Amino acid sequence: MKSRRYLKTVALTAVGATMLGSGCVSLDAGKVPADNVVIIHVDDLGWRDLGCMGSPVYETPHIDALAASGTRYTSAYAAGSICTPSRACMLTGSQPSRHGVYTVVKNRGKKEQWKVIPEKNSHYLAEDYPTIGTVLTDAGIANGTVGKWHVGVRVPSHGFSEGKWGGYLGMPINYFAPFKLGFLPKDVPDGAYLPTYIREAGVEFLERHRAERSFLYFATYLPHDEIKNEDGSTLTAPEAVVRKYERKIAAMKKAGKDLQGHDNPVYAAMIEETDRSVGAIINKLAELGLRKNTLVLFISDNGALSKYTSNLPLRGEKCTLYEGGIRVPMIASMPGRVPAGTVSDEPVSGIDFYPTICSFMGVTPTDPDKVDGEDLTDLIFADKPLGERNLFWNFPSYNRPEDPAKCPRSVMRRGEWKIHHRYEDNGYELYDLNEDIGESRDLAKRRPEILAMMRRELEACYERFGAVKTLEPNPGYDADSLAPSP
Secondary structure (H helix, E strand, O other), X not given: OEEEOOOOOOOOOOOOOOOOOOOOOOOOOXXXXXXXXXXXXXXXXXXXXXXXXXXXXXXXXXXXXXXXXXXXXXXXEOOOOOHHHHHHHHHHOOOHHHHOOOOOOOOOOOHHHOOEOOOOOOOOOOOOOOOHHHHHHHOOOEEEEEEOOOOOXXXXXXXXXXXXXXXXXXXXXXXEXXXXXXXXXXXXXXXOEHHHHHHHHHHHHHHHOOOOOEEEEEEOOOOOOOOXXXXXXXXXXXXXXXXXXXXXXXXXXXXXXXXXXXXXXHHHHHHHHHHHHHHHHHHHHHHOOOHHHEEEEEEEOOOOOOOOOOOOOOOOOOOOOOHHHHEOOEEEEOOOOOOOOEEEOOOEEHHHHHHHHHHHHOOOOOXXXXXXXXXXXXXXXXXXXXXXXXXXXXXXXXXXXXXHHHOOEEEEEEOOEEEEEEOOOOEEEEEEOOOOOOOOOOOOOOOHHHHHHHHHHHHHHHHHXXXXXXXXXXXXXXXXXXXXXX
């Protein structure tokens, strides 16, 4: 297996303006066939939650085969640490400061728990905000969404021509029928399994558009949990698959093997069912003779929840901007075009997908000034590194006021360095990801020259994207409101 490593030491001298965001730059004519694209967007999948990413427990043969057929990116990031902004950024190529979707539905916690006043959040992406669906529909290219949506109230919408089994809520109330959400399948047998219908809809889209250029956004609800059951469980999967992992985990423990925190049999079963969905899409592409004509991009919308799996060696989890919340598995595959069996640690993000798809499919963004991602086509197909760049996340919002990691902050990565800016106390954290992927050693005080350089670059990001730099103190803040009840 070939390994590509592009992290470089950042110069200590002043660095110019941020390099993030260059719009859609098309490849030379004929360099890459402008055919089909499938994005497989999984939900709450952690960085190590795949066999090909080193899980000793979870079985993902279809995803592992997809990785072996193309390039696996080990420094890939979700565009946000929670689903709605992550998806909005990926589908638009825009930072949250442009479209206004910073978090899910609303800032959480009581107002008296907020030390600063957070930015107002848009529950959903505005209907007229240009998405990849908008530009493809305008170009006459067949396109559709299947599965989780959560950036709008209904599907199809936001420029997409088709849509099925998605809507306003990002998690099912239940995975087994009868389904309680109105946008999910009706008139199905009791006990029917939701992912089966998601797979079938994805396969049906590919079948129906087999003779034309197409784009499919295939978004699984798995392995996200469901709304809490009466018995307190929030994870569900087919019983036979759960029993399989109960036996496997018990046998591994008896043999003294290290499960590395991957010891929840129901979550393991949900991962296997996620893999089954990926297999259904890839197998249909092969059956239709479209596998070599289709660029498949696989990514998770954010990191995993620590109560179900382990993100170690990464720090943090979903809803945080530490690596465990935003670093995710990513794969690019197109047999004969993307080098097989390769691994890259080039830092890339879901926000890069929009300009990449524009370039690959030969279309022009609806509004280039709103495109903040980077075109990855030369990286994916020609192994051409992007060069040093700034990757930026802006979360001026509250998720859990009692947890400092889930309070308002911005984060930027440049090369091996990563800076956190906390809005509540205007403090900074600095980490060297080459030496400390777990973000356990804050170097802000020990490396003042690097901190100064990173602050300049962070300031450039604030300016470039029109992102808020500071938040006003909350006059109604009550520190005692955060204290646990006696």
